[in-house]
Amino acid sequence: MLVTRLWLADFRSYERLELDLSSGLTAIAGPNGVGKTNLLEAIGLLATLKSFRGAPVESLVRRGAAAAVVRAEGIRDDRDVLIELELTRGRTRAQVNRQRLRRARDLLGALRVTVFAPDDLALVKEGPSRRREFLDDVLVALDPGADRVVGEVERTLRQRNALLRQGHGRLDAAGAMTLDVWDSKLAQAGQELTERREALVGELVPLVGESYEILAGRRSDVAAVYQRSWSQVTLADALAEGRRDDVRRGVSQAGPHRDELAVSLDGLASRTEASQGEQRTLALALRLSGHRLVTDRLGEAPLLLLDDVLSELDPNRAAALLANLPPGQSIITTASGLPPAPGGGELADQVLAFTAPGVLA
Amino acid sequence: MSAYARPVEVLIDELGRLPGIGPKSAQRIAFHLLKVDTVDARRLADAIVAMKENVTFCERCYNVAEGANCAICTDPARDQSILCVVEEPKDIAALEKTGVFKGVYHVLLGVMNPLEGIGPENLKIRELALRVAAEDITEVILCTNPNLEGEMTAAFIASKVLAPFEVKVSRLASGLPVGGDLEYADELTLGRALEGRHGFS
Ligand SMILES: [Zn+2]
Numbered sequence: 001m002l003v004t005r006l007w008l009a010d011f012r013s014y015e016r017l018e019l020d021l022s023s024g025l026t027a028i029a030g031p032n033g034v035g036k037t038n039l040l041e042a043i044g045l046l047a048t049l050k051s052f053r054g055a056p057v058e059s060l061v062r063r064g065a066a067a068a069v070v071r072a073e074g075i076r077d078d079r080d081v082l083i084e085l086e087l088t089r090g091r092t093r094a095q096v097n098r099q100r101l102r103r104a105r106d107l108l109g110a111l112r113v114t115v116f117a118p119d120d121l122a123l124v125k126e127g128p129s130r131r132r133e134f135l136d137d138v139l140v141a142l143d144p145g146a147d148r149v150v151g152e153v154e155r156t157l158r159q160r161n162a163l164l165r166q167g168h169g170r171l172d173a174a175g176a177m178t179l180d181v182w183d184s185k186l187a188q189a190g191q192e193l194t195e196r197r198e199a200l201v202g203e204l205v206p207l208v209g210e211s212y213e214i215l216a217g218r219r220s221d222v223a224a225v226y227q228r229s230w231s232q233v234t235l236a237d238a239l240a241e242g243r244r245d246d247v248r249r250g251v252s253q254a255g256p257h258r259d260e261l262a263v264s265l266d267g268l269a270s271r272t273e274a275s276q277g278e279q280r281t282l283a284l285a286l287r288l289s290g291h292r293l294v295t296d297r298l299g300e301a302p303l304l305l306l307d308d309v310l311s312e313l314d315p316n317r318a319a320a321l322l323a324n325l326p327p328g329q330s331i332i333t334t335a336s337g338l339p340p341a342p343g344g345g346e347l348a349d350q351v352l353a354f355t356a357p358g359v360l361a
Numbered sequence: 362m363s364a365y366a367r368p369v370e371v372l373i374d375e376l377g378r379l380p381g382i383g384p385k386s387a388q389r390i391a392f393h394l395l396k397v398d399t400v401d402a403r404r405l406a407d408a409i410v411a412m413k414e415n416v417t418f419c420e421r422c423y424n425v426a427e428g429a430n431c432a433i434c435t436d437p438a439r440d441q442s443i444l445c446v447v448e449e450p451k452d453i454a455a456l457e458k459t460g461v462f463k464g465v466y467h468v469l470l471g472v473m474n475p476l477e478g479i480g481p482e483n484l485k486i487r488e489l490a491l492r493v494a495a496e497d498i499t500e501v502i503l504c505t506n507p508n509l510e511g512e513m514t515a516a517f518i519a520s521k522v523l524a525p526f527e528v529k530v531s532r533l534a535s536g537l538p539v540g541g542d543l544e545y546a547d548e549l550t551l552g553r554a555l556e557g558r559h560g561f562s
Contacts, residue, residue, distance in 0.1 A: 090383070155509050162475035178473065178480055181517045185509070 001111045005073040010065035012038040022350035028333045030354030036333035040305040042070045047113040058089045109144035112302035114291040116309045120283040131261040135197045138290040152189040165250045187236035190255045201226040207289035229258030301328030423468035425450045440464045442499045455544045459552035473514045500529040519561040531558040
């Protein structure tokens with residue numbers, strides 16, 4: 001979906017905001033603290049129903065307001081489309097073309113985004129949960145139906161762990177029967193999610209290498225391997241074999257929630273061995289490869305949201321990123337302004353400059 | 362915070378404990394009741410008390426009942442050999458509206474949910490097994506909600522409770538919105554799901 005117009009009401013610091021977006025690169029400029037990122041966050045929310053900054057949805061409603069509304073008008077398959085989210089504390093409601101959807105999750109797939117955020121470094125540098133989340137986000141962008149599997153695994157794990165904890169290290173016969181049922185669900189949904197992630201990694205690996213080369217300006221050997229947290233053939237076997245230990249410890253130790261995406265650079269573990277600059281480039285390369293895969297598979301580029309990424313990159317890599325932006329609609333926030341286009345002139349098709357919170361020049 | 366007269370606050374507190382009523386709604390209802398005639402307010406209070414005094418759960422199926430058994434269990438026209446298992450009495454209302462089902466019900470009064478500390482022992486599952494053992498039941502249809510907890514409860518009943526019995530166990534056909542509640546499904550969809558029920562796998 002190409003977003004042509006955005007409305008916000010009582011979202012974060014914005015009481016009201018309405019703006020038109022170009023179909024190419026829009027730069028959102030202005031000093032820190034004027035709410036540039038809030039705009040990207042609002043667009044991201046329409047696509048994924050969550051904040052890419054990890055903020056709880058309730059916290060996005062402007063203080064003192066009952067509900068926030070985020071609405072985007074755009075074009076999809078040559079048709080006008082209007083999508084809208086209304087956030088109240090405790091509930092999110094979605095509309096498409098002014099028709100209320102039965103569940104907000106049915107909005108997934110209407111708009112797709114790829115987000116580059118300043119803390120993307122954590123994607124490479126921190127623990128495996130960030131990398132699993134990255135894989136799941138790409139899975140959902142490729143197929144909104146994957147959201148059901150991700151949600152089922154998460155909820156089943158929470159229920160299973162609650163059940164394990166109730167036993168205080170023990171499990172009676174009745175408890176074992178109940179655990180059987182949750183285990184069969186976790187085995188089925190967890191196996192499905194693991195296999196989906198593995199297939200995805202297989203498709204991403206060549207793209208990550210190419211993207212890294214573009215950004216770093218040199219060839220490197222980038223490898224990404226999906227590592228299961230269990231060694232048995234099926235997750236069902238792993239759960240059966242690990243049950244006694246799970247009961248004793250009160251946690252689920254095998255499953256997609258413990259898997260890892262191990263990324264290495266020239267044979268060395270990127271998480272611990274790569275320099276910060278390499279890690280940052282690798283994180284960008286991961287995001288970019290997900291973006292390219294979704295574009296290739298669906299024939300439509302996700303809207304690119306680049307949140308203050310230039311300030312974190314050295315000038316060469318920043319220039320390489322901007323020069324190699326995939327075609328499609330992009331929005332970039334910047335406090336310092338964009339470098340000039342390679343051939344001279346303006347890089348952005350449109351510049352929206354904020355002078356104060358919510359105030360456009 | 363004691364912004365209002367004490368009796369108003371007590372009422373807001375009580376209303377706020379009801380399912381689906383947040384603090385804002387509780388406040389709105391309380392101030393609405395403050396304005397209505399005493400006669401109308403008393404009628405509401407009497408209705409609540411009368412329901413609590415006169416309506417109980419059916420001793421056989423745990424539907425709401427006036428007396429020992431509910432209107433469905435005492436209806437001679439109902440087919441006593443087909444049993445539909447639901448989570449709550451409100452699900453019976455939804456299924457009855459379809460006009461498709463002519464059998465009788467069994468209400469679990471909840472659903473398995475370890476996070477809320479609810480296991481099979483907190484539900485009317487043992488009572489279900491006793492009924493299937495004692496009554497001439499040929500088919501049990503598991504009509505729990507099509508969400509994770511509903512599915513798990515159905516799976517538990519099918520694999521752990523009903524397996525020893527010579528009884529056909531079936532589940533509502535798919536087509537219901539996944540993750541939803543029976544009560545939000547329209548009658549046509551729910552009726553079709555009931556007619557298209559299939560053996561439990
Ligand atoms: Zn009854």
